[in-house]
Amino acid sequence: MTLQHVGKNVPRVDAVRKVTGEAVFVADIVLPRMLRAKVLRAGIPHGRILSVDTSKAESMPGVKKVVTGQGCGMLFGTCLWDQPPLAVDKVRHAGEPVAVVLAETENQAAAAVREIKVEYEELPFVLDPVEAAAPGAPLIHEKNGSYRRVEYVVHPIPGSNVFHRYKLRKGNELDGFAKADVTVEEEFEFPISSHAAIEPHGAICRFGADGGIEIWASNQAPFVLRDVLADMFGIPAAKVRVHIPYLGGGFGGKSDICIEPMVAYAASFVPGYAVKLVLTRSEVFTGSLVGRGMKGRMRIGAKLDGTFTALKAQMYFADGAYGDTGWPVDTVAGHNCTGPYEFPNVTVDVYGVYTNSPNVGAYRGYGHPEGQLMSSRLIDMLARKLDMTPAEIMRKNFLSEGRKNALGQTIKKSNGDLSGCLDAVEKALAEDPLPANGERYLYGSGIASMMKSPKMAANAASTCHVQINADGTAFVNLAGIEMGQGVQTVFAQMAAEALQIPMEKIRIYSEVDTQFSPWEWQTVASMQTYRGGRAIQDACGAILATAKETAAKVWNCAPALIEYRNGVCIHPNTGATFSLGALSRGFMAPDGLTVGAPLSATGWYRVPEITEPDPETGMGNAAGSWTFGAQGCTLRVDRQTGEVKILHFASAFDVGRAINPATARGQVTGGVVQGMGAALMEKILFTEEGVAKNVNFPAYKIPRLHNAPEKQTVVLLETPNEEGPWSAKPMAEHPIVAVAPTILNALRDATGVEFTKLPVTPEKILEALKTGKEGI
């Protein structure tokens, strides 16, 4: 049957609410009896708290309560419980919260924060992850190794700052490099960066007289948040209710638990009051979560014909003061640093390291951009050594039917068409040949290929509830969070397709509320279209089965003989019909006698047979899906200013099926520009004293319109597969993964300089043009 809704560029279902200012974000919410919170942050990167004097602050106008961490015995986490909601005896990074003032207005709270006196014994600090992992580094957590943790997945080295070690061993590294004719090796850096979603993080929390907790938060993981708060306060999850309004961008920065435990802890001192905190932009940099922070080294060996023989990599992540949000990123970076290629022999060691900087958490791409920056740049270097093109080397080694990835999983044809993606990118770039270098400008082009697999808990699933109303409309309820990616729109398209009814008849529940929403693991890993879509199909399938059963009872025939088409059940012989609406509450005869179940059903989907990686080899069925792609660009370097202009950026991804090609394109164009920021502009800098310094715009530069590529080409390939709903696969984080290496490969082409450290700013380019090599 021809698809009616899937594959169409339908307008977003949330567009009108957002363009009128009607869409509600957490900062817009006002509750009765609401106090405003302001936070005192450490201001020093590492120190022992000697005393906290809140007496003056407490007597300030409007102040209801000043909360400190003194005496707090709570640690929160999901797999590693190492973080208190407020600093207790030590501060471990300059943005760590030390006290929270609750007052009637923000101004009053801010004034009182300034009157809190804290005495510290300053301790030596460390920001660099390699230095922090070395013996003799200042110890950030004396208790590293003895914190409660999920032992199968988090592997600390006690007595050091390494709170997580992941190792991958496939084949035999020594044999692999012995077989190599050529090797390339380099060190790389992907600095600490901010997601810079335009909406700052916020939360409002209220403890009720019944001991229950209610919280409104800008968070991508409501059910995780519910369970973390229940665990932290030692109350049943049934007593915690989480509301999630619209999110003003996430990019992973709101997927981990960050400010909510602090807000809840403060609110616990003023039961009956709602406590609202919205971070300032500076606090988003210093006191929420940051991304990346990788220093690494990689070596690739290849035969003269370009066939890879081995890969060896080490990565150190400056994961910040606390480790619960960083360790899984580290593991995933290890899984996927090989990129979309087969390496018969792989040795990877990843270290998640405590550093005196903000906590690293999920950031679009989740470890893939960090690891694949290295492999994609090295392939470019290898090509010159072998006198081949990078594309020839890529094609020789692409993951394809029957080949095995680094985790030992066998790739099927339906997993995607890497060669097709690369062809599409090369074809697009060939449309605009590069001008010759001139007096003012240097020109270059570069390409890189990518893969991304979702990292998830092995039991991660989506559930969906569908209910049909008497007028034939359908309520569709899932807990996927709308944060800009368009999840509500594709949910509506898929539900309309599955039920074969018009889009206007579908209502997607727009506010997620753990009291009413069916359970969902969390909105991460680009899984909502894919996993949520399968849950929708499952629930809608159950609705149609029930409708047929009811119709069969009325018509006294076998349900299997009844055809369902465009919203109606059709009698096998007479052609008589029952609409979904007519069957919605069972079928009621004129005398009132009713048969059949109401049309209300749940459905679910879990990516099957996922396991955590084997602790010894690091291998296993840890990923259940892959999306493959390739990217390429042409760019221009201004010799006088060092400015880079991307002339044409081309991306191709095998998405299986684009449920909504326009919103899918929006994911790509946005991801490319965000990745361009990482490549050329973005890095959180620290002062000599260890305090983050460029903590607002424009000191921290993210791309504006004038920075964006002059032209973007987006090609979406659709290789049929058995996994996704109507073949659709994950496609959201993916456009960022290969952007930085694509641009750096093009910069090499333009300037002859091998850049390996992000960001490549105009200053760095000018210096490199003078010296012929990358500076520090």
Next chain:
Amino acid sequence: MRVLNITVNGIPRTVPLEEGRVMLSSVLRESLGLTGTKVGCGTGQCGSCTVVMDGKAVTSCTVPAEKAEGTNVLTIEALSEGGVLHPIQQAFVEAGAIQCGFCTPGLVMRLYALFTENPDAGDEAITSALDKHLCRCTGYETIVAAAHLAKKKMRGE
């Protein structure tokens, strides 16, 4: 207590101001409940809080309340008063220029000021107006398209 006399979306208002620094954005959001105006950075860099003050686009998070005394301010809520989308809003919907939507009201108000002052604003003026805003979702492609579509719609083309 200090007060601010200001006309917002056509209605004269007298708003009490609390002690300390109070910005126009918080008058609009906190005192008047006009939460369509968003605050993303507090320093006028992201443009999300843009409103139209006496015909000019301003970032309301950097306008001290007292500087707004006696002014006439339009916010996003005014554009669809009565439930009909303004052509600029319609253009954003049609061009698919909205993702998370947090930067959207500010962009719409910036273009409202631009096209009201100069319906023939050229490409350069449009680019320069949009360049005052940060969007982390779209990569700007659809926003540029929406701006050009809005211009056409406002000129009745």
